[in-house]
Structure formats: C-alpha cells, structure tokens
Amino acid sequence: MNIKDQVVLVTGASRGLGAEIAKAFGREGARVILNYYQSEEKAKEVVEKIGSEAIAIQADVLDRDQVENMFEKAESHFNHPVTTIVNNALVNFKFDSVNRKDAKKIDWEDYQVQLEGSIKAALHTTQVAYEGMATLQFGRIINIGTNLVQDPVVPYHDYNTSKAALIGFTRNMASDLGANGITVNMVSGGLLRVTDASSPTPPEVFDLIKEDTLLKQVTTPEELADTVLFFASRWSRVVTGQNLVVDGGQVMN
Template sequence: MTSNPNPPINEQTVLITGAGRGLGAAIAEAFAREGATVAINYRASRKGADNLATRLGALTQAFQADVRKAEEVDRLVAEVTKSIGRPTTIVHNALADFTFNGDARAKLDTLSWDEVAAHLDTAVKGALNLIRAARPAMAAAGFGRIITIGTNLFQNPVVPYHDYTAAKAALLSLTRTAAAELGPAGITVNMVSGGLLRTTDASAATPEAVFDLIGSSTPLRRVTTPQEVADAVLFFASPWARAVTGQNLVVDGGLVFN
C-alpha cells in the first residue's frame, strides 16, 4: 500500500465477502474497474468466484472462507495479505442462504429463532470476525475502510423478511459503534443499504409484479441495479469520503428517504 494517508481506489487492496455472485460480484467488478486489487471471498460459490476472478484479471483473486468462523476469517486475511497485499478496505456483503420472495418467507407464527440466528451469524458475527482480523494492520497503517451492506427494509418493512431485516438492523448498530471506536485509528466504518435489486440470484425469485410495484413507487420510477449499489460502495472507499464514518447510505431510487 502507498504511504498516501487517503489512497485512491487504484492503490487499495479490497476484500469483498460473499463476492462469488450477485451484488458481491457487482461490487468486485466496480473496484476492479477502478484499478483496485480485489480479493473475492466466497463460502460455497467456488465456480462463480473463480470465473469472476479470471474475468477481472491479474489483480483479482478468489479466496474461500466462511465468515461465521473466526479461525477461517483469520486465515482468509492472512492468505489475502500474503497473496495480493494487506486489505486496506473490507466490504462485508456475505448473506446467509436466502430467497427474496415474500410469499415464501416465514411469518411470525412460524418463524424459528434458528432462522434469525442464521442471519445474525453471517451479518453480525461475520462483521465482528472481519473487524478483529483486519483491525491490527489497518490501525498500524493509520488507514482502513470497512463497508457493510444493509437494507432499506428496516425503514420500510413492506415484506415479512423478519430474520434478514433484524440481522441487518443489528449490523447497522455494529457499524456505528465500530465507527466510534475505530475512528481514532484512521478507520472509517459505513453502511450502504440497497432495496430490491434487479436482478441478483437472491432476488430472481421475486415476482415480476413486485418489481413493477416497487419501481413505480420510487421517484426515479425504476428498481435499482446491483451496479448502482456497487458504485455507492466505491464512494465510501474513496478519498472523497475521508471525513465520513458511521453513516448509512440508502441506494434505492428514493423509495426510502433517510
């Protein structure tokens, strides 16, 4: 990494969790487009991650790890550091197995705690594991960017994704408390929250009528794309956001005013 206290994206090494497909892949593509060195983390989507890394070029490499397990995250950060450089920026996008179809989600009368805990483990425990693993080197360098991926659903809970929404709300709380603690070390922590995206693997099960309804409800009259959310993630990693921390940027075409 450069000695620049606020390095541009093309001088950063970016680790993106859950980047083998969907929004994570779009985020990897955005950073690669801007010249960053990119580590694509995946849990089970090996083929997709390897293909994406090959397509994005020599500065991108795929790494397997389950973010729910601290020892695997420690290994992940060590392997990334050895192979392509110390992560200067981490984007925590990993998602527990989930399908965005409100008709298929459990209502409160059938929702189990295990379903909630599965999302908490990936979203919140995963973030904690990543922060613990990356913090020492970031603090030593006096620079770090941690970006979490949230949702607009805890402001506009129009579908019964109780487990997913609760976990993302808890992740926002951790984002803000981490920002307060890590700021003196030169580390910013922010969240980007999308809405329904057209289209990812997870949202492919969403009925077309729901896409149309949400699109017509936004000031922009369309559903946001993964690429548009990815571009907002770039902002928090860039020098333009050097004085921004603890914030939640909602990227959903104006459906929710934050």
C-alpha cells in the same frame, strides 16, 4: 489512499451484488480478494473478468479460523495488508415474499442464522483486519444493509432484524475505530434487479417497487456497487458511522 492503492476484500463475491462490487473495484485498479464459500467456479470467472489484480479465496466467514487464514493468504499474495472490507455475504436467505415465514411461524433459530450472517461475519473480518489497518492508519469497512429496516414493506423478520442490528454494529465500530483512521459505513439497497437472492421475487413486486421509487426504476447491483466505491474513495474520507440508502428514492431519511 486512492482506490487504486487499496487491497479490497469483498465477502460473498462469487455472484450477484458481491461480484459487481468486486468488478467495480477492479475497474478502479484496486487489488481485489473475492471471498466465496461454495461457488468456486463462479468466483474464478469473476477473477478472470477483473484480471491479474484479483484473487479468489474460499472461507466460511462465520468461522474465525478460516477468516484469519483468508487474510493471511491475501496479504501474502499482495504483500500488503487488507485496507478495505465490504461485508456483503448473505447466509441462507432468499427474498421470497410468497413463502416467507410470517409472525406466527418465524423461529428464534431463523433469527440466529441471519444475526450471525450479519454481525458475526462482520465482527470476524473487522477484528482480523484491525491490526493491519491500525498500522497503516487507514481502513475502510463497508457493510451491506437493506432499506427494509426503514420500510419493511415485506416483513422478512429474521433478515430485516439482522440488518437493523448491523446498523448498530456499524455505528459502534465507527466510534471505536475512528481514532485509527478507520471509517465504518453502511450501504442499504432496496430489492435489486436481479440477483440469485431476489430471483424468487414475482415480477409484479418489481413493478410495484418501480412505481414506488422517485426515479421510477428498480436499482441494479451495478448501481449499488458504484455507491460502495464512494465510501472507499477520498471523497468520503471524513464520513463514518453512516447508513446510506440507495434505492432510487423509495425510502427517504
């Protein structure tokens, strides 16, 4: 199925990376659902930029009932099941290397928040979408991760660990859903310049990252969004269970 024929849900799409992913799909002609939790005005601004083939729907992706209601609204609006999911929503986290909790201060509750934000949210969207995707014998699930799993240069213990768990989730779902024509992959960026979440990062950290990449540049949200499109395109139709690091060559697998 070409991207222009897909119905794409992007979670956490009102700003930052999520907004750029939604706009990238919009440019390719897809029908796009922008999920947001609180930022209604910003979500509607993104919808206006995409045009008539986009809709914004509020839902807390940690709440199964709200996710089911979101899918019902989306499928009713477009008269078609959701074919493609980008699990991008970030729950209560800032990339603040100065004020982060170190090994002595991190609490189990901090881990729980990020594990639920990564795994519980992705589980909800995957399970709710499954029936429609299986009926179509087509589905694309793309999870957003981080290169900090491979190289925790800043040990954000809760966030990094939750994204490591998301790799396991991605591979297990890929194994279980592949027979139904559903691929499950992961795109892992480095620190992006600049999103709301990365805005607390000091400029000197961005400078260090730039010098540490092979391309001598810090990846932007727009550049990462283009790679997400790859996993939804026909070019990746037999690729599943993979984690692609997109960071200008800072981390090489």
